[in-house]
Amino acid sequence: MSAPLLSCRGLEAGYGVSQVLFGLDFDIQPGEVLALLGRNGMGKSTTIKTLVGGLRLQRGEIRFDGRPIHAASADAIARLGVAIVPEGRQCFPNLTVREHLIAFADTRNGVAEPWTLARLYALFPRLAERAGHMGNQLSGGEQQMLAIARALSTNPRLLILDEATEGLAPVIRDEIWRCLALLKAQGQTTLVVDKYVDKLLALADRNLILERGRIAWQGSSAELDGQRALWTRYLGV
Numbered sequence: 001m002s003a004p005l006l007s008c009r010g011l012e013a014g015y016g017v018s019q020v021l022f023g024l025d026f027d028i029q030p031g032e033v034l035a036l037l038g039r040n041g042m043g044k045s046t047t048i049k050t051l052v053g054g055l056r057l058q059r060g061e062i063r064f065d066g067r068p069i070h071a072a073s074a075d076a077i078a079r080l081g082v083a084i085v086p087e088g089r090q091c092f093p094n095l096t097v098r099e100h101l102i103a104f105a106d107t108r109n110g111v112a113e114p115w116t117l118a119r120l121y122a123l124f125p126r127l128a129e130r131a132g133h134m135g136n137q138l139s140g141g142e143q144q145m146l147a148i149a150r151a152l153s154t155n156p157r158l159l160i161l162d163e164a165t166e167g168l169a170p171v172i173r174d175e176i177w178r179c180l181a182l183l184k185a186q187g188q189t190t191l192v193v194d195k196y197v198d199k200l201l202a203l204a205d206r207n208l209i210l211e212r213g214r215i216a217w218q219g220s221s222a223e224l225d226g227q228r229a230l231w232t233r234y235l236g237v
Contacts (some may be wrong), residue, residue: 003066005030005189006051007157010060013050019058020046021213031187033180035200035221037235038210044193045087047210048162051191052084053077064158081157087166091150093136100135100146105153120149123179126146141172148179157173158182161192165199177203178192197235201225209234 004027011024011034020043021048022138028034034043051062062070069077090101098117107114121128124145130138138146144165164180165173177199183190184203194200200207201221208218209230216234217224224230 001042002030003065004028005032005065005145006191007063008051008060010064011047011050011057012059013046013055013057014228015055019213021050022155024060024210024213026208026215026218028189028191030189032206033184033192033204035076035204035207036191036193036210037197037200037207038216040234042210043213044210045162046213048084048160048191050161051077053228078154083151083154083159085090085144085151085159085161085164087145087149087162089140091135091138091143093134095135096132097135097138097146098131101127101149101153104150107155111155113151114155115152117153118235120152123152123182124149124175141168141175144168144172144176145179148176152183157189159190161190161194164192164194165196166194173199195235196215197231199226 006028008024008026011021012019016022024047036047038044046055050057053072057070060070061068064080064082069080095103101117101120103171127145129150130142135143135146165176168176180192180203192200201224204221206218206220207224209216211234217230
């Protein structure tokens with residue numbers, strides 16, 4: 001097996017005196033899709049914040065392509081090739097769709113086929129139709145498409161999606177899943193958080209379940225599909 005693109009050891013983090021993560025160990029291999037699962041409040045978003053530099057670790061180490069990044073700033077981590085599609089989309093209300101996609105565009109990571117504006121519009125034709133519209137003029141589904149396209153415009157080595165289909169209409173959710181399947185087929189390394197486990201099983205190579213800030217279970221999608229009791233124990237509402 002090749003060296004992991006992302007390696008996390010002993011992650012501990014929290015907010016003030018409230019500790020949220022307790023000794024997380026996991027890796028993401030190049031080209032792999034890892035699903036991060038768990039009920040609300042189990043530490044998924046906190047884990048993502050530590051990975052992208054939004055929250056400093058209390059203890060532990062994060063390495064990206066062999067390089068320690070746990071003390072790096074968020075912008076430095078982004079420049080190394082980590083891009084996030086944040087929960088809530090966070091599109092800029094005063095930028096057009098096109099401005100979102102050219103303002104963050106970068107090819108510093110030397111990818112063979114970079115995400116150009118034309119490729120992004122081909123991935124999400126609706127964005128091409130709305131190219132001149134401001135961020136606050138888009139529907140929730142269009143904003144999610146824009147948030148994904150904006151992240152891809154940086155040509156990331158690792159793409160992180162926090163609540164990828166939260167609050168979207170079924171037809172838009174299907175469009176997002178189609179997009180993620182295409183990215184996987186193209187070899188995009190991805191960490192994804194979502195509540196639709198059945199959809200994630202078809203997408204993810206491996207799954208990691210958090211329970212109160214600890215790893216309760218991890219394994220392949222085939223293994224998780226065969227252990228439906230885990231769904232009730234750790235993922236049911």
